[in-house]
Amino acid sequence: MKIGYPCINHTINCKGNKTFRLKSYSEKKLIEIVDNNLKCLIKILKFNINNNILFFRITSDLIPFASHSICKYKWQNHFKNNFKIIGNLIKNYNIRISMHPDQFIVLNSLDENVVNRSILELNYHAEVLDLMELDNTAKIQLHIGGAYGNKEKSLNRFCVNYKKLNNKVKKRLVIENDDKIYSYKNCSYIYKQIKIPLLFDVFHYKILNDGESIKNILKHQNKTWGKKDGIPMIDYSSQKPNSRAGSHSENIDIDDFKKFLNDSKPYNFDIMLEIKDKETSALKAVKITKKDKRFCYKDM
Numbered sequence: 215m216k217i218g219y220p221c222i223n224h225t226i227n228c229k230g231n232k233t234f235r236l237k238s239y240s241e242k243k244l245i246e247i248v249d250n251n252l253k254c255l256i257k258i259l260k261f262n263i264n265n266n267i268l269f270f271r272i273t274s275d276l277i278p279f280a281s282h283s284i285c286k287y288k289w290q291n292h293f294k295n296n297f298k299i300i301g302n303l304i305k306n307y308n309i310r311i312s313m314h315p316d317q318f319i320v321l322n323s324l325d326e327n328v329v330n331r332s333i334l335e336l337n338y339h340a341e342v343l344d345l346m347e348l349d350n351t352a353k354i355q356l357h358i359g360g361a362y363g364n365k366e367k368s369l370n371r372f373c374v375n376y377k378k379l380n381n382k383v384k385k386r387l388v389i390e391n392d393d394k395i396y397s398y399k400n401c402s403y404i405y406k407q408i409k410i411p412l413l414f415d416v417f418h419y420k421i422l423n424d425g426e427s428i429k430n431i432l433k434h435q436n437k438t439w440g441k442k443d444g445i446p447m448i449d450y451s452s453q454k455p456n457s458r459a460g461s462h463s464e465n466i467d468i469d470d471f472k473k474f475l476n477d478s479k480p481y482n483f484d485i486m487l488e489i490k491d492k493e494t495s496a497l498k499a500v501k502i503t504k505k506d507k508r509f510c511y512k513d514m
Contacts, residue, residue: 215445215508216310216484218269219496226261228254234278241287244278248289251276252296259303266512267496269310269447269484274335276342281334290345301346307512310484311352312447313339322359322372329375333383340382351444354386355413358396358404369400373407385442388413390449393421393460398431405438412438415449416474417488421460428474432481444484450474451488462488466495468502475506482508 222229234247255272262270279285304311319332336354343352362368379387390413391398398419401412414435416428432446439446452470454461466489485503489495503509 215482215503215506216269216510217267217496217499217503218271218310218312218484218486219267219492220271220314220486220488221273221492223258223261223493224491225493226257228257236279236282236284239279239284244285244287244289245292248277248293249296252293252300256300256303259300259307259309261493262309263303263307263512265493265497266500267493268308268510268512269312269486271312271314271486272342274313274315274339277338280341281331281338290341294345297342297345298347301348304346304348308510310444310447311343311346311348312355312486313343313353314355315339317357319356320359321356321375322362322368324362324371329378333375333378336379336383336387340380340386343386344382350385350442352386353388353411353413353443353447354383355388355390355447357392358389358400361395365395365400369396369403370407373404376408376410388443388447390415391418391422393418395422397422397424398426399424402434410438411440411443411446413447413449414483417449417451417453417460417462420453428477429481432478432483435483436481446481446483447486448483449486449488462490464490466491466498468498471499472502475503479508 234243259270262268277289315335319335320328321332323329339354358372360368388411389401389404391401398414404410405412412435414431435446451462452467454463466487487495487499504511
């Protein structure tokens with residue numbers, strides 16, 4: 215078991231530049247921003263290593279416009295050594311890595327152009343992880359997509375379009391349940407068709423489920439991950455008080471987290487904390503999980 219958080223660290227004085235807009239695109243600007251983003255990533259990883267946070271979700275914005283037709287520059291060649299250095303750091307400290315394309319990546323869309331753009335974006339994500347020379351345990355997680363008036367057809371369309379992906383993407387792709395349309399049971403249907411590993415989102419489950427227990431889901435999820443995939447990943451958060459259902463909490467609910475750890479035994483998995491204060495909650499979770507025999511702890 216490893217604890218992680220996504221994309222941003224509020225503690226260190228380093229921020230990836232997200233103000234790069236299409237109308238101001240230039241190769242010089244691209245190189246400048248990517249260089250900054252990769253340096254920031256190294257700083258974040260070193261912070262995490264020093265604090266036993268051994269799971270991290272790399273931002274999709276690492277290489278702006280990487281899958282857009284405007285980007286002709288071979289950033290892969292320019293930053294090849296940078297990616298190798300980052301990959302070595304990740305491997306040397308046994309850090310688990312994931313990526314999560316945004317909501318515009320919809321593999322089951324009715325619009326063929328959206329599907330094609332989604333495939334290009336997934337190719338980019340796989341390329342980043344390949345350039346770091348990471349094994350198949352580094353995953354790209356994706357929601358199933360929309361229902362488009364017919365959930366069954368939309369589930370099957372996901373399976374059909376999945377087969378269009380290249381093997382570099384397929385070996386890394388996992389799907390997760392959401393809180394509005396597709397429950398874990400729906401994800402299980404896709405698993406039966408194409409044998410894609412399932413990522414269990416605990417918070418989404420609490421909002422949308424089919425009456426299964428967490429323990430039964432974890433038992434099933436474990437069977438969907440092969441040896442080369444590593445142990446399963448889960449997403450964890452809790453409800454933000456006095457907010458709409460599905461709003462992620464600002465900071466970790468210690469009692470809820472302890473209860474989840476107890477309820478999830480004996481199953482092992484890596485936990486991505488989708489909590490807004492990022493590393494602050496991750497540091498608290500590390501302290502709690504040190505007492506759990508499943509926790510992967512490096513004594514610095």
